[in-house]
Structure formats: structure tokens, C-alpha cells
Amino acid sequence: MKAYPIFLTLLIALLAQACRPDAVVPADSVAVDEAANIYPEYRDVVIPPNIAPLNFMVRGEGDAFVCQLTAKRGGQELVAAAGEDGKILLDTLAWRELLLSARGSDIEVNVYSHRDGRWLHHPPYTLTVAEEEIDPYLTYRLIEPSYELYRQLGIYERNLTGFDEHPVYENNDVYAEGDNHCINCHTPQQYGKTGLSLFHVRGDHGGTIFMKGSQAERLNMKSDSTLGNAVYPAWHPEKPWVVFSSNKTGQAFHIAQSDKVEVIDYGSDLIFYDVENNKISNVLKTPVEMETFPTWSPDGNRLYYCSCTFAPLGHLPDTLQGTSRDLACSDSVIANYRNVRYRLMQLDFDSQTRRFSAPTLLLDCPAMQKSATLPRVSPDGRWLLFTMGDYGQFHIWHHSSDLYVMDLQAVGEGRQPAEAFRPLSAANSDNVESYHTWSSNGRWIVFSSRRDDGSYTRPYICYFDTQGQDHKPFLLPQQDPEQNLLRMKSYNIPEFSCSPVGATPETIRRAVYDDDAVRRVQE
């Protein structure tokens, strides 16, 4: 079934190629002030030396277009042309050679448009090629930016050095009574270096899939002593341990507001899971505190997380139980959603005794009328990256959310945390920025952004230099740049990895569908 679309794509590409003008820099052209209207916006970005070609479209007027890329050091050149469709598709081999020669320096990009019988030369821009490579794999979930329902979705792995994208696992293609399930939160341990990873299955065949190399197994993470299912995972960097949040989640839909959805937790705790011994235990279990979004420091000695105090949760009558209680909690939080704010917290951890310290406050975001989520520590342990918005915890639906970074080294040296963080001004936009992860060398950040249209989440990659400065991000490149406009899915939970997922989709499918083989966690 896959051969036909590949064949069709190749055929269309060949036909398109036949319709393109020659890839030759125009001998005569008129310089204009008008900047080339390109999509995606790849102007003046910093890119890894091993990234796939940054193919793009010229959306301005014209019946032909030429793009000339020239390495400032060495003069290596790459020229590509486009017809009326404006799609500049760069030769992969030539692109790689160009990046190799331009590593650590700049590439000048000149775009020419053929309009009204003459060539126009737009102002050049620059691509800066960093010294540091990016992890070669990126996994993410593709799902519509929908509200409640799901149908076709999957977790996919993309090779960042090229355009290959293949499913790690896809759910049922059509509605199937007893087999409908959703999947999420694929997270590898230590950038895939240990071979351990996991993701959740919800709905039919629910549970958590643990993968070790090529093997996969499904576990039932619910237990009597924990709040509910295991949700947001955080692998210990070295040991086969995972801290999860366990959340009770609801949502409400705005009738008139532009932030269309409000996803709330009305209960969340932190739980610790020992993979080898299949044991689960509570880390923090409190009635009025909602703890979520755990993440480890690179040395595994500290756990960061977010916490919100919601006092009304403690005032509900004891007679309310079960579903009624859940509804009451949910309604209570929804009614006060603008006042629900999370702070950044930390726990020290002794890996010998497996004990956590008492929680300590890291950043009092509610005091600033802000709410923090998704803390992530850089691999060198110096920087804490997090998302902050005006309220709430599901910031992908909040236009106010942006990326921030805290200098943990400065905090350790005595600076107040409130003075040690700043926004990623170059990376942020007027729209939503959220879920983010560091590359294994700490020089690249991938994050979810809705800057394109406010609705469809796309992964953006930005360079974070050794001085702690972020740079303008670029959209994940595609072989056909128009694909970004036609793909009707959002990218969720982008995670870097140094190696591909070991288990095949078939192995994972067997683990998902085999209800008899599910193991239950022990307390």
C-alpha cells in the first residue's frame, strides 16, 4: 500500500522537475528591497551541520525562482530552481557538502524571482551553520488538534539528517469496537542511549508500553494507593526508574474566548516506578497540592516539578465520593481556572536510599501572576528550561505561554531564582510555545509552537549557544515544504534521540493487543 504513494510522489516530483527552469543564477537581475516571501521562515537562522535540506517555498509573485546558497568560507555553492509553485528543493548530497564546508560559519542565501519578464534579486539572508550536530532522531505523536475524540494517530520517528519518517506505532485505522485506543508520551531514557523507552495507551488495551531494545511489554500502572494512571514520565538518567505524575484531568471549552480549550488537573501526585522490580510508590501525595511535570537533573540527584495549591479541593464534603467527587473537583477548578497557577519546585534525591527530601520552592511563579510547566534541565545541568503562561498547566492552548530559561549555576552561586531566569526572546513568538526538550549535547532545543496559525502545533528547533543565548528557531524541514500546510495533524511531545527505537511496530502492536500478557505493577 505504501508503494503507490511513493511512486506517485516520485512521478509528480519528476514531472515538477521537468517543469522547472534551469538551476542557474540569472546573469541579469535587478536588485529590489522587497524581501523574498519564503515559507517556512528560514531567514537568518542557526542550523546544525547534519540537518536535512531546508527546502522552502517562495510565495511571492513570479513564474520562476532561483535560489543560490554560497558558503562564505570556501565559496561552496548550491543552486536550485523552482517553477510557478515556488518550491525550492535542494539536492541532498550537495546540501550536505555545503554544510560540511560551511560548518562553524555562514551561508549566504540569494533568492531571485522572475516576474514580468525580468529577474528580481531579493535581499540576501544568512544561514549560520553551528559546529555542534543535532541528535539524529526525533520522535513525536501526530494527532489532530482536536478536543475529545481521536481516530487515526501514531507515534513517529523522524531522521533529522534526511526526510525519512516512519511510524513507531500507529493505532487502529478505522473505528473498531473493543480496539479503539489512543497513545501518547513516548519518552526515551537518556536520549535513547540505554534502549529503554515508554509510551502510554489509553482506551481499549490501556496501559503503559515499556520497551527495552527490541522488546515491548504492556503494564497496568494503576494501583490502589496511587491517584490514577501514570501520566507525564521522567526517566532517571542512569537507573531504570521513572517518576510519573499521576493526574486526574478534565477540560472545558470556551464559547467565545480565543484560547479555545482549558485543560485542567483536579488532582495530581508524583509516583516512583522501579522498572526492574515492578514496584510503584508515592513520592508526593497530597489532597490540596497538585504536583506534576517531573524531571530529573542530569546527575539524577534532584527532581524538579511543578506544584499548585488549590485549597477548595480540601473543602469538599467527605460524603462526595467517586464520580461525583471527581465532577465536583473538576467543576471547582474550572470555575477558578484563571487562578490556578503552578510554581517550580525541587526535591533532592539519594539514589542509594531512594529517598526524596522535603520539597523546596525554586520559583514562585504565582507571586508573579504566572504559571510554570514542563521544567527540563540541560544535559550540563546548568540551565532549566520551562514554559510559563498567565495561568494553568496545559499551555499548548494558551497564547500567553512562552519559553523561559533559568541559570541554575547562578542560583547555586547565590542569585535569587527570580532574578536568574529570562525568556528565550529569540525563540518565542506572539503565539503558543510549549513542550520542549534539549538535545543530548545541550546545544539544540526542540519545542512545540503554534506560531504558524495558532492551532496546528509544529516542532521548531533553536540553537542554544555556550553563552546561554537562544537563537531564532527554524521549522522542522520537510521534503515538500507545502507539507506543513497540508498535514492536518499537530506534533506532540517532540523528543530527541541518539538512536532509533529498537522495537518494531509489529512487536509493539502485539504488546498493545495482548490483554492476557499485561502485568500489573506492585506496590
Next chain:
Amino acid sequence: MSSKKTSTPSSAPSSSRKFPACTVYAVGFVLLTIFCTIVYGEVFSQIAAENFVCSDAEAMTFVRRMPLGMVYWAARYVLLVFLNKWVGGVLMALVLTLSAWFFDRALARPFNCVRLLRGIGFLPVVALLSWMVHRGYNLYFRCEVSTFVIWTLALFFLSILFAVAGHFLSRRKSSSAAVPAGLCRLPLFALLALAAYGGLTWQALVKGENVRLACAMQNRVAEGDWESVAELGRSAYNPTRSVAAYYAIALLQQNQLLEHIFDIPFNYPKLQLDFNGGDDEGVNYIADCNFFAGLPNSAYRVSMENLVVVGPRVNIYKRMALCALLNDEQELAHRYLHLVSKMPFQQAFVERFLPLVGHVDQLVKDPVFANIHGLYPMDEMMEQHCRQPVFLGYNAIMMRGSDASLVTSVATAMYSKSMDNLLMRIGVLSQKQSLPLSVQQAILIASLRRPQLLEAYPQVRDNSMLVSEFRRFSQDIAPLVAPPGSDDETKRASYRRIADELRAEWLGTYYYYYYSGNIDQTVSKSEQHGVN
């Protein structure tokens, strides 16, 4: 005088020359054309209006992932011909007629009795069309839109196979007639096919009335022909929710909601809908109702959920583009318009609305969008505070709004028979305009339990014709009402009797609706919303 004898073992009398063989197929083609255009053409063209197809593999991912996805992709291109019901209908009739001819060829030759069997090929054709009519809404609601095209083409290719098989089979059989010569002279199966066609037409016109009407109404909505939409709605004998919903939308656009909403009966027939992540009829109309009720966020949400469940459909993309336009979400509007532009024959929509991106002020100069904009909520609210569907639930509880939304909220209160809610809103309405007849009738009903009510509405109290009319209604209904203390089933039975026996005289009044409409009315509460 001499004559040449020319005879074959089963030669027909000279009268057969008056009716050449092609007559059957010509008549069949004409009748099929009538069916595929006039009788059921609106259904086929509405399905085509829902279709989404383009050459881009990424945009067609949902379809490609389905079993037989590539077949669906190709069939969706064929479905394009039905964007014009005449073109599509004639082509479909041609294909079906050819199918019949091939089937005839397959059977007539082996049995060497052409005249008798001529026309038998129309029986499977009529059977296929009958199946399509029987499927009703299930032909497109939550299933692949190209289904009927695929089955039509499948029948065509099957008929060719039969013809080829029949050709080889006829070579082996003896040439002697297997059927009595007298019987051979009768065009029996042609007549049988004609009778079947009559049954098919009856099935489509009577059993399939609501499907035809709903599709025709949706086609007229796309054209902005509100008058036709309303007329079609009024012609329904027992309208479904889809028909009632589009009827209400048309009245809303014509500013005649309170005047004519109760001109149709509101006892929805039970539908046998396929279950595909749900089996409610709302997938067809709720998004549009939310949209025209001035709730673009809710319309967008329902559209998105429909997109997830049924896959890409151009009418969904169009609605989402319009929601984004109204919300001034410019890049989002561009996205959906770009998708629509990838599909053949959709440029007119794109050309109309692309220049309006970022110009909401221009957009609301259009009367349709002006009406929608005039219904926008004034207060922030969550859908969870409303009962579903939102276009009713919101109007049932909203306390602040424009004059236009006051009308919709009054209509909602009347529809849900919430008298206290209704009276509160009527009090405000009476200060802004003269009360429509249906509202005055509601006041009279409410006054039965609130005798002092009429003092507040002298225009009703002193309307002697209205009062006597209500008295007459009360006399007509009295013998049909279940006695006090009756169980639910007895009450329901009495409501049905009222609905049947008083329909001719009282349909069109609020009295009739209040006492016999929406017997099985259930308004679902807002459920706990999970996260996917």
C-alpha cells in the same frame, strides 16, 4: 405474389419491429436519468459536496490509511462529477444502463430468448439503487463518501464479466429454444423492471423523503437560498432533526424564526444509523447550527471532531475556514482555504473568501455573516455550563445578548417548553417588539397555571379571536389527554394521539407543539470532558 420466408427458431412477430431492442434501453436510460437527477440527484450532489479529494498524498492521509484507501482515493475523483447533479446523474444513468445491457447480453444469449429476458439487467440496477435509498443517511454520514460510486462501478464491471462469461457459455449450449415461443414474445422482465422502478421511486419519495429533503436543504444553504430551504422544510411530513435544524437556520436568516418555527411537526423518527464512533444524527447538522447561531468556537470544535471521525470533507474545511475568518484567525483561515483550493472545482469559494481574511468588517457586510455576528455571545462562558447541543444549551441559559439573540433564546425556551425561562424572556421581548403569534399562544398556555399572567399582556388578554381559538383547541384536545396520574407510557400514547388527530387542524400553532411535539424530547446534559 410471393414472399420470402425468413425465420429463426425464436423469431418474433412483425410487431416487434415497431419496438426495436434499443427501446428498452432508451426508456431505461431516461427513467434512470430521472431518478438519478430529479428524484435522488440532490442526495448524490450533497454527498459530492461533502467529498474532499486532491492529488496530494499528505492531505489524503486519512483516506490512504483506511482499508481500500487507494480505491477510495480514486473513487473520490469520480465522485466529482456529481458536483453538478445533472452531469453526475446522466453519467450514472448511462453507466447503469450499460450495466443492464451487459447483464441482458449475459443472460439472453445462453438462453437464446432475447425478447423475454431483455430488460432483466435492469433488475440488479434497480436493486442497487434501492439499496442506496435504503441506506439513507448511512450512505455518507459516517462512512466513506465514495461508497455509492464504488458500488455503481462495481456493478458495471460485474456486468461486463457476466457478459463475457455469457458469451463463452452461449457457444457451448445448443441453439434450440429453451423457452416456449409464445412466452418468448413477452417483454416480461422489462415490465418487471419497470414495476421495480416504480417501487424504487416510491421508496425514494416516501421512505427516503427526509434524506432527500435534508440533502436538498444543505445544497440550498450552500447557495444561500433560504426561501427554498424553508419551503423544503415545510414540505416534510415527519422531519428528522437534520431537516428541522436546517429549517430553523433558514428561518433565522429570514428573521422569521418565532413566526414560523412551529409550522413543522417535531416528533423525530427513529433512525437506524451506523455506529462509527457514535450514531447520532448530530454529525450532520450540529456544526452548522452552532455556526449560524453565532457560536463559531463551538462550530469549529464540532467540525474538528467530525474531521477526526469521518476524515477530510471539503464542507468541513469550508466551515472551519469561515469560523477562522469570523474569529479573525487569519493564518488559520489561510490554512483551510489553502486546503480547499487543492480540490478541483472549489476555486469560487476560495476566491470569494480569501480577500476577506483579516477583514472581518468587510465579511460582516454580507447579510448572512451579519446575522451570525449579531448573535455573538456577550459573556464569556464554557460549553460545560450548557447542555448539549450548545446552540440550544447556550440559548437556554444566556442572560445577556443582542436583540437577535433574544429571539433565539425565546425560540429555544419555547422549543424546550421551559415556561418560566420563556416568560422571563418574553417580558424583555415585549418591550422591544410586538409579540409574534406563537409567543402569544405560549402566553395563553402559561396562563393556565398563572392566571394573573394575562394582566401583564393585555394584547393577548384582549385578543378575542386568539382566546376563542385557544378555547377551541382546549375542547379538541380534552378527550385525548391522558387522565391525571397516568403512567408515562399512557401519557406518551395520548401525546401521539393528539399529534395524529389534531395535526390537520392545529399544526402551525404553538398549542399543537406544546401538547404533542417532541414527545421523546431529551436534552442531554453536558458530560465530563476527558482529554485525548
